[in-house]
Amino acid sequence: MRSSRARTDHSLPCYGYDFTVLSCEKKDRLEKEKIIIEGYLKEKKINWVFIPFIKNPPALSTCLNFLKLRIRAISLHKRLKFSMVHCRSYIPSIIGLAMQKKFDVKFIFDMRGLWIDERVDGKLWNLENPVYKISYRYFKNKEKDFLIRADYIVSLTEAAVGIIRSWSDHSRKLTPVAVIPCCADTDSFSPSRFSKAERSALKSHLGMSKDDLVLTYHGSLGTWYCTEEMLHFFKRLLITKPGTKFLFLTQDNPSEIHYLCDRLKIPPGKIIIRSVPFGDMPLYLSISDFSIFFIKPAFSKKASSPTKLAEALSMGVPVICNTGVGDTEEIIKEGNCGLLIGRFHEEDYDGAIAKMHAFYQAPVMDLRDYSIKKFSHTSGVEKYRNMYASLLS
Numbered sequence: 001m002r003s004s005r006a007r008t009d010h011s012l013p014c015y016g017y018d019f020t021v022l023s024c025e026k027k028d029r030l031e032k033e034k035i036i037i038e039g040y041l042k043e044k045k046i047n048w049v050f051i052p053f054i055k056n057p058p059a060l061s062t063c064l065n066f067l068k069l070r071i072r073a074i075s076l077h078k079r080l081k082f083s084m085v086h087c088r089s090y091i092p093s094i095i096g097l098a099m100q101k102k103f104d105v106k107f108i109f110d111m112r113g114l115w116i117d118e119r120v121d122g123k124l125w126n127l128e129n130p131v132y133k134i135s136y137r138y139f140k141n142k143e144k145d146f147l148i149r150a151d152y153i154v155s156l157t158e159a160a161v162g163i164i165r166s167w168s169d170h171s172r173k174l175t176p177v178a179v180i181p182c183c184a185d186t187d188s189f190s191p192s193r194f195s196k197a198e199r200s201a202l203k204s205h206l207g208m209s210k211d212d213l214v215l216t217y218h219g220s221l222g223t224w225y226c227t228e229e230m231l232h233f234f235k236r237l238l239i240t241k242p243g244t245k246f247l248f249l250t251q252d253n254p255s256e257i258h259y260l261c262d263r264l265k266i267p268p269g270k271i272i273i274r275s276v277p278f279g280d281m282p283l284y285l286s287i288s289d290f291s292i293f294f295i296k297p298a299f300s301k302k303a304s305s306p307t308k309l310a311e312a313l314s315m316g317v318p319v320i321c322n323t324g325v326g327d328t329e330e331i332i333k334e335g336n337c338g339l340l341i342g343r344f345h346e347e348d349y350d351g352a353i354a355k356m357h358a359f360y361q362a363p364v365m366d367l368r369d370y371s372i373k374k375f376s377h378t379s380g381v382e383k384y385r386n387m388y389a390s391l392l393s
Contacts, residue, residue, distance in 0.1 A: 109150035121298035157326040160303035183380040184310035216288035218249035226294035297324025310375030316364030335370040
């Protein structure tokens with residue numbers, strides 16, 4: 001949840017706004033990253049206030065976290081007099097909507113996806129369970145309120161805009177919508193940062209030969225990412241490209257990957273799994289020939305914008321992904337920056353593999369230039385700045 005006050009001097013940092021970020025933080029995450037986050041926000045002159053996240057007991061802890069966030073948000077407003085509240089996702093937006101009503105501040109509903117439908121599509125909420133059914137109805141009603149009463153809506157995809165515009169309750173008020181996909185720091189994710197010698201040294205360190213083709217997956221595994229299907233694709237790729245290595249860059253437990261490799265009879269030496277700090281991700285991506293990610297194509301995923309797409313393209317790495325996820329299909333086709341899988345079937349995998357050769361010598365800068373055009377963090381910042389200016393003018 002982010003709140004801001006307008007400044008009169010627009011030569012000051014943050015384009016003339018004072019920002020206060022209010023968040024709910026898990027203990028283990030704070031231990032790892034608190035100093036880094038504080039340093040970054042201090043450099044940007046952004047005020048950060050957080051409350052400790054409580055996870056037990058499950059139901060009561062959720063209510064307590066929400067209540068503490070609401071109390072802190074109101075106390076901050078009484079002291080700082082915010083001009084607007086910018087709420088990321090649904091639960092903070094309940095607080096933002098209440099502050100809009102009580103204090104007449106501008107309220108931005110930054111959707112971050114169709115969260116309620118994600119809970120159902122991801123089988124986290126079973127609607128046969130009365131508790132989840134009640135929760136679903138409650139948040140669906142809140143969603144309508146957010147869409148109708150927000151002063152501005154932020155969507156990650158054009159596909160999601162079409163969905164919310166089709167909902168009759170929202171059509172009563174055409175709230176302005178900004179489409180701002182997940183962006184990448186294109187300065188950090190730049191192939192020019194790494195020399196040929198650095199890339200060769202990393203491949204050698206990972207046990208790869210200089211001629212190995214490298215297929216990379218980076219990020220979290222779990223609910224939405226189709227690990228088995230990606231490994232099945234890799235197994236088909238080994239038939240025609242036996243000198244390929246599959247590099248997983250993830251903080252998650254690798255046991256599922258090992259289990260699936262055993263089941264699919266993929267040679268252990270072909271899979272390399274590393275947990276690397278985010279700051280090292282560009283270097284590891286720099287040795288990649290292709291980036292792959294398969295995501296379950298559920299209804300709610302129409303609103304998803306994978307950050308890994310922006311990061312890979314910014315490094316000049318073509319992508320292999322499936323259709324039915326956000327605006328990904330349109331982006332891949334427009335930029336000619338990768339290969340699309342229509343179904344998780346062998347014939348679809350083989351069809352994409354047959355086309356991979358066209359990208360072996362793809363101009364790195366063409367892909368990077370396209371990523372900068374679509375996903376540059378500076379472009380995202382400019383869209384937010386325009387939105388703020390229109391609300392506070």
